[in-house]
Amino acid sequence: MYVFWSLVDSGKLYDYYIGNNGYVFRRSKITLVEYPVSVYLAKKKHASVKINGKSYKLKNLVAEHFLREYYPGCYVECIDGDPFNCREANLRVYSQNEHGRLTGWRSSAQKVIVDGKEYRSIRQAASANYVSYQTLSDYIYGNYKTSVLDGKNISLC
Secondary structure, eight states: OOOOEEEEEEOSSEEEEEETTSOEEEEETTTOOEEEOOOEEOTTSOEEEEETTEEEEHHHHHHHHHOTTOOTTOEEEETTSOTTOOOGGGEEEEOHHHHHHHHGGGTTOOOEEETTEEESSHHHHHHHTTSOHHHHHHHHHTOOSSOTTTTOOEEEO
């Protein structure tokens, strides 16, 4: 397997290079000796490297230099879930819209059961039962006098 290298940053003493296999190294401008750059696990559970005193996500560096579909502002994920496996073949790039569709409903959604059928959120249950989100929410939390939902068995999970 061939490894392709790309220049990431050039400082006063070192040039930093990254490979499509996820390895980063620095080359001294004076002695031309190569040193590997250490990779560490950041607080948000992603692999990071420090280049000229600035921290970078390793997966974003590899995607930026080797994946055509990468553009600033998009999301990069490791397919196998291992944050240290940042090979070019193990990365997937997707847009902010796709990220919202994949994860947005999980942020504060509560599962709802309406007449024995389970829905992943109040909004989805309201849509399936042809009522507004506000109507279903008020019915669940008891903020109503009479409702079109009277007689239905509705509960939160």
